[in-house]
Amino acid sequence: MAQVEATTERIIAADAEAVFDALADYKDVRGKVLPGHFSEYEIREGGDGEGTLVHWKLQATSKRVRDCLLEVTEPTDGQLVEKDRNSSMVTTWTVTPAGEGKSRVVVSTVWNGAGGVGGFFEKTFAPKGLGRIYDELLQNLAAEVEK
Secondary structure (H helix, E strand, C coil), rough: CCCEEEEEEEEECCCCCHHHHHHHHHHHHHHCCCCCCCEEEEEEECCCCCCCEEEEECCCCCCCEEEEEEECCCCCCCCEEEEEECCCCCEEEEECCCCCEEEEEEEEEEEEEEHHHHHHHHHHHHHHHHHHHHHHHHHHHHHCCCC
């Protein structure tokens, strides 16, 4: 089983603190900025950063739907980690200043991929597909915080 990783980033024209706060706001912001690949969004505990437990289904392809139940932690300033209770998937959001009134958001997801031929295709194509989904999410987040 090989580890699969998908990473993307975006510069957003807003202070890092405002971007991080929006990203960690599962009650009011996160549900709004999720692209159509996400469904059944539900906050089960908390709703603001550390201690949040959130559920959604992620439809990566027409045939592949992942049922996610994510525990949210904030291990360091500017970092949000979502660990899926239903799989090995871990998504790390890192927000850092990127000049006056700008921030860099990097999102990286890792998981244990399948073995064999299926694992080869997963490792080859899944990062690109997930990267496109996160690009759209970051575009929506930018539109939300740059208002």
